[in-house]
Amino acid sequence: MSVDPAALTADLIRCPSVTPEEGGAIALLDRLLSEAGFTCTRTDRGGIANLHARWGGLGNGRVFGFNGHTDVVPTGPREDWTHDPFGAEIVDGVMYGRGACDMKSGVAAFAAAAIDFVRDTPPDGAVVLTITGDEEADGVHGTAAILDWMAANGERMDVCLVGEPTCPDTMGEMIKIGRRGSVTAYFTATGVQGHSAYPHRAKNPLPAMMRLMDRLASRELDRGNDHFDPSTLAITTVDTGNPASNVIPGACRATVNIRFNDTHSAESLIGWLREETEAVAKDTGIRIGIETKITGESFLTPPGALSDLVGRAVEAETGVTPVLSTTGGTSDARFVKDLCPVVEFGLVGRTMHKADECVEVAHIHQLKTIYGRILKDYFA
Incomplete structure (x- = not known):
C-alpha cells in the first residue's frame, strides 16, 4: 500500500x-x-x-x-x-x-x-x-x-x-x-562612564563604535559572481543599555552578520573585521573587543x-x-x-x-x- x-x-x-x-x-x-x-x-x-x-x-x-x-x-x-x-x-x-x-x-x-x-x-x-x-x-x-x-x-x-x-x-x-556562508561578530567598546555635562571627565565609547560600524557597513565586500549575489554585511544591533540622557555610558555593544559568497572565507572576513576594529581602537583610544561565530562556509x-x-x-x-x-x-x-x-x-x-x-x-x-x-x- x-x-x-x-x-x-x-x-x-x-x-x-x-x-x-x-x-x-x-x-x-x-x-x-x-x-x-x-x-x-x-x-x-x-x-x-x-x-x-x-x-x-x-x-x-x-x-x-x-x-x-x-x-x-x-x-x-x-x-x-x-x-x-x-x-x-x-x-x-x-x-x-x-x-x-x-x-x-x-x-x-x-x-x-x-x-x-x-x-x-x-x-x-x-x-x-x-x-x-x-x-x-x-x-x-x-x-x-x-x-x-x-x-x-x-x-x-x-x-x-x-x-x-x-x-x-x-x-x-x-x-x-x-x-552563502555566515559569520556573526560581537563587538564591545569600553570607555569611562560619566556625566554628560562633563564629557572631559568621561570616555564615551559610542563615537568609536559608530565609526567602526560605519566603516564596516560602507565597505563593498564584492560584486558577486556567476553563481552568487554580492556578499552583505548587516548591523543587527547597537546597544548601551543606558536609560539616562545625562549619563555617558561606560560601554556599548554591537553585532553584525555577514552573508558571504565563495569570494571569501570566514577566516578572511574575520581577519578584516579584526583589522578594522584595531584601527578604530587605535584612532580613538577606546578599547574594542570582538568575538566571532561561524555558522557555515559558503x-x-x-x-x-x-x-x-x-x-x-x-x-x-x-x-x-x-x-x-x-x-x-x-x-x-x-x-x-x-x-x-x-x-x-x-x-x-x-x-x-x-x-x-x-x-x-x-x-x-x-x-x-x-x-x-x-x-x-x-x-x-
Missing part, C-alpha cells in the same frame, strides 16, 4: 518537536522506516535525536541520500495563530501547523517516496535517509552527528538531496546548488549531473523549468557538502517560520512524485 505523504506530514506536525525536543517525530519515522525494511540507527548526540535509515547494502552499488529535519522553531504567541500550531488542520486544501512548510512535509515526501520506490522497484544500490532534530538551532549535534557516525561506521552517500523549501512563490521554480555544487537529474524531474512533474540558485540562509547542506555532491529542492517557502505556517496538500503529493521520479531516474 502506497504511503500517503500528507497523512504522514499531519502525523509529524502533531509531534511538538521544537528544538531540541524530539516530540515523537524521530521515533515515528524510525518505526515507519523499520517496518518498510530500512536498517535504522539512532545517532543521537548531545540530547538531540537523529536518525540514519538505509535500504540496501553498500557494496559497489550507488547510494542516493536524502537529508531533512523534523525540529521546528517556536510557535510564538498562540493568539497569533488562527489554527492550532500542532493540529495539522486542513482548510480548503491547505494544511496548517508549525513545520508544515519547513520541513515536515519535505521529510514526509521523501520518506514516502523512498518506501514506495524500494518496495515497487528495488534498486541495485542503496537509499539513505538522514533525518535530524537539530537544524533550526546550531546544528552541532544534528546532521553533523549523523555524518560523524557514518564516517565511523563505513556508511556513505554518493549524492544527496536536501528537502528544504526552496521555491519562493511557485512550485518547481528553484533548486539550490549552494549557499559552498557550491557546480551545475552538472545531480542538478540536471533533479531539474528534469521537477520540470516533468510541474511543467516549470527550475532556476539554479544560491540565495537564502544556511541549511544542513553546509555539512553534507563535505561528504558528497548535494543540492536542495522542496516546497514553496512563503510561510516558513510564520504564524499559520501552511502547505498546500496537493503540493505534498506532488513533491513525493518528484522525489520518486528522481530515485527512479538515478537508478535507471
Whole structure:
C-alpha cells in the first residue's frame, strides 16, 4: 500500500518537536522506516535525536541520500495563530501547523517516496535517509552527528538531496546548488562612564563604535559572481543599555552578520573585521573587543549531473523549468557538502517560520512524485 505523504506530514506536525525536543517525530519515522525494511540507527548526540535509515547494502552499488529535519522553531504567541500550531488542520486544501512548510512535509515526501520506490522497484544500490532534530538551532549535534557516525561506521552517500523549501512563490521554480556562508561578530567598546555635562571627565565609547560600524557597513565586500549575489554585511544591533540622557555610558555593544559568497572565507572576513576594529581602537583610544561565530562556509555544487537529474524531474512533474540558485540562509547542506555532491529542492517557502505556517496538500503529493521520479531516474 502506497504511503500517503500528507497523512504522514499531519502525523509529524502533531509531534511538538521544537528544538531540541524530539516530540515523537524521530521515533515515528524510525518505526515507519523499520517496518518498510530500512536498517535504522539512532545517532543521537548531545540530547538531540537523529536518525540514519538505509535500504540496501553498500557494496559497489550507488547510494542516493536524502537529508531533512523534523525540529521546528517556536510557535510564538498562540493568539497569533488562527489554527492550532500542532493540529495539522486542513482548510480548503491547505494544511496548517508549525513545520508544515519547513520541513515536515519535505521529510514526509521523501520518506514516502523512498518506501514506495524500494518496495515497487528495488534498486541495485542503496537509499539513505538522514533525518535530524537539530537544524533550526546550531546544528552541532544534528546532521553533523549523523555524518560523524557514518564516517565511523563505513556508511556513505554518493549524492544527496536536501528537502528544504526552496521555491519562493511557485512550485518547481528553484533548486539550490549552494549557499552563502555566515559569520556573526560581537563587538564591545569600553570607555569611562560619566556625566554628560562633563564629557572631559568621561570616555564615551559610542563615537568609536559608530565609526567602526560605519566603516564596516560602507565597505563593498564584492560584486558577486556567476553563481552568487554580492556578499552583505548587516548591523543587527547597537546597544548601551543606558536609560539616562545625562549619563555617558561606560560601554556599548554591537553585532553584525555577514552573508558571504565563495569570494571569501570566514577566516578572511574575520581577519578584516579584526583589522578594522584595531584601527578604530587605535584612532580613538577606546578599547574594542570582538568575538566571532561561524555558522557555515559558503559552498557550491557546480551545475552538472545531480542538478540536471533533479531539474528534469521537477520540470516533468510541474511543467516549470527550475532556476539554479544560491540565495537564502544556511541549511544542513553546509555539512553534507563535505561528504558528497548535494543540492536542495522542496516546497514553496512563503510561510516558513510564520504564524499559520501552511502547505498546500496537493503540493505534498506532488513533491513525493518528484522525489520518486528522481530515485527512479538515478537508478535507471
